[in-house]
Amino acid sequence: MTIVISVPPSLDEQSFEHVIEQLAPVPLGEKILVDARHARWASPFGLTALLCVAQSREDRMTFAVPENPDTASYWSRSGFFRHAAELYEMHGTVPRQRDAHESEVLLEITPIVQTDDVHGVVGRIQQKAADILHGQLGLDTAITGAFGMTLSESCQNIVEHAGQGGWVAVQAYKYIKRLGRRVVVIAVCDAGVGFRASLESSPGHRMSDRWDDAMALEDAVLRAASRFRHGDAGRGQGLAGIRRFVGRWHGKLTVRSGTARIAITPEWDEDEALTRSLPFFPGTQMQVTIPERIGDPLPKARTGASTRPRERSL
Amino acid sequence: MTLLIDVGTVLRGTVCDLYSNLVTRPTGAAVRTAIERQVVEIGTPVVTTIDFSQVNLLDFSCADEIVAKLLLRYADADGPTGYVLFRGIHEEHLDPIETVLERHSLALVALHDGVAELYGVVTEDERLHWEAVRDFGPVYAVTVAEALNVELLVAEQHLDRLRQRRLLMRHLGGFAVPGSIPEVT
Numbered sequence: 001m002t003i004v005i006s007v008p009p010s011l012d013e014q015s016f017e018h019v020i021e022q023l024a025p026v027p028l029g030e031k032i033l034v035d036a037r038h039a040r041w042a043s044p045f046g047l048t049a050l051l052c053v054a055q056s057r058e059d060r061m062t063f064a065v066p067e068n069p070d071t072a073s074y075w076s077r078s079g080f081f082r083h084a085a086e087l088y089e090m091h092g093t094v095p096r097q098r099d100a101h102e103s104e105v106l107l108e109i110t111p112i113v114q115t116d117d118v119h120g121v122v123g124r125i126q127q128k129a130a131d132i133l134h135g136q137l138g139l140d141t142a143i144t145g146a147f148g149m150t151l152s153e154s155c156q157n158i159v160e161h162a163g164q165g166g167w168v169a170v171q172a173y174k175y176i177k178r179l180g181r182r183v184v185v186i187a188v189c190d191a192g193v194g195f196r197a198s199l200e201s202s203p204g205h206r207m208s209d210r211w212d213d214a215m216a217l218e219d220a221v222l223r224a225a226s227r228f229r230h231g232d233a234g235r236g237q238g239l240a241g242i243r244r245f246v247g248r249w250h251g252k253l254t255v256r257s258g259t260a261r262i263a264i265t266p267e268w269d270e271d272e273a274l275t276r277s278l279p280f281f282p283g284t285q286m287q288v289t290i291p292e293r294i295g296d297p298l299p300k301a302r303t304g305a306s307t308r309p310r311e312r313s314l
Numbered sequence: 315m316t317l318l319i320d321v322g323t324v325l326r327g328t329v330c331d332l333y334s335n336l337v338t339r340p341t342g343a344a345v346r347t348a349i350e351r352q353v354v355e356i357g358t359p360v361v362t363t364i365d366f367s368q369v370n371l372l373d374f375s376c377a378d379e380i381v382a383k384l385l386l387r388y389a390d391a392d393g394p395t396g397y398v399l400f401r402g403i404h405e406e407h408l409d410p411i412e413t414v415l416e417r418h419s420l421a422l423v424a425l426h427d428g429v430a431e432l433y434g435v436v437t438e439d440e441r442l443h444w445e446a447v448r449d450f451g452p453v454y455a456v457t458v459a460e461a462l463n464v465e466l467l468v469a470e471q472h473l474d475r476l477r478q479r480r481l482l483m484r485h486l487g488g489f490a491v492p493g494s495i496p497e498v499t
Binding site: 115116118119122123126142144145146147148152155156159160233235237238240241244 | 332333334335338340341371375378404405407460
């Protein structure tokens with residue numbers, strides 16, 4: 001029997017939880033079809049996380065391509081199908097790969113396996129990042145270097161901690177429902193060992209009764225812990241730097257690992273700071289969101305409003 | 315004897331001739347090792363100036379591997395005997411550099427348009443004494459004590475601590491900022 005995992009019509013960091021909820025209880029060895037036929041939109045997080053779904057199990061899954069031609073075309077231009085074809089058994093019409101010419105795609109989906117890949121992505125996006133961050137999002141020019149640093153440190157987490165390759169994508173789009181303004185988003189996802197196992201491998205690690213994925217996330221994101229910190233006091237500064245970066249630019253940082261998710265939220269968002277006991281998904285999935293800067297102050301989070309839906313115009 | 319090391323040239327000569335960004339920890343470690351090799355080969359110069367002007371982007375990992383670990387090596391009892399000075403630090407380099415200095419409780423001297431500046435972790439008194447040496451120096455401790463209106467012994471203690479941290483150097487019985495004109499007034 002084949003288990004069908006339905007991809008939500010709008011796939012982003014929050015709605016990806018629906019994918020995990022369906023996937024987590026499926027026993028190993030079962031045939032799985034990831035059904036994206038009805039998907040209409042996916043954020044960079046959604047697309048990179050879908051690649052991690054394929055990497056999360058040894059058995060090759062089947063992937064049903066979005067039926068909407070605009071959606072399939074966009075996913076193709078973002079580089080998704082090129083990588084998905086190596087990981088999934090593809091079903092449906094896959095549009096021919098073309099380069100991403102849209103101005104909002106800063107970096108199409110790119111594999112991160114080794115240090116050279118980090119140099120590659122940082123070098124590749126610099127001019128385009130300056131154009132979009134300063135030119136289109138109205139942010140101070142000082143953000144360009146810090147943005148590159150954030151990208152570099154996020155990707156290095158894969159190389160140093162995941163134990164296997166992962167994916168990065170960077171894109172700008174209009175975040176209509178929450179903010180009503182444009183954002184630039186960095187998504188960095190892997191299906192590796194995750195923060196908990198990474199920190200447990202440190203010689204100085206002390207296991208406590210409360211030790212779990214949530215505590216590991218708090219240690220790594222809030223307390224700059226690193227498995228290399230034992231004997232090297234300089235380690236663990238990357239995530240701390242990313243946290244400062246999102247704070248300075250009124251951005252948002254979310255990190256999911258194992259069964260937990262942590263969110264560093266700005267004034268315009270009301271996400272849960274720490275969520276425990278989520279369905280398990282291997283590795284670490286990170287998203288950095290930086291909003292457009294315009295004259296008006298950023299809107300405050302609305303009590304009771306959903307943090308979920310977001311849209312972009314194709 | 316002084317030595318000028320262009321980090322951009324070291325990066326391209328050591329890691330990859332296409333790179334202009336100092337990112338990733340292995341890259342930083344390779345560049346630092348190359349810098350240390352140059353210092354040893356030339357016979358430990360009095361002042362080694364590390365020039366970042368050809369570096370586009372510097373991330374936290376590279377700032378830690380190059381700036382912090384180089385300063386820590388100089389602070390070691392068996393480390394190089396000279397002084398290290400930085401120049402060409404852009405505005406965008408400052409956040410990672412100041413972050414790693416704070417993490418390790420370090421400080422450094424950097425040149426901006428020919429003027430020496432002090433970055434990192436120092437007390438307010440240490441900063442005042444260092445700035446007095448920069449502004450009036452090379453100077454004797456007594457001149458600094460008079461300028462800051464403090465006891466000579468207090469001034470000597472602060473200046474000696476700054477010397478031990480390689481933020482000041484001794485020159486003809488007085489104190490000078492590394493890389494400044496070596497004349498005692």
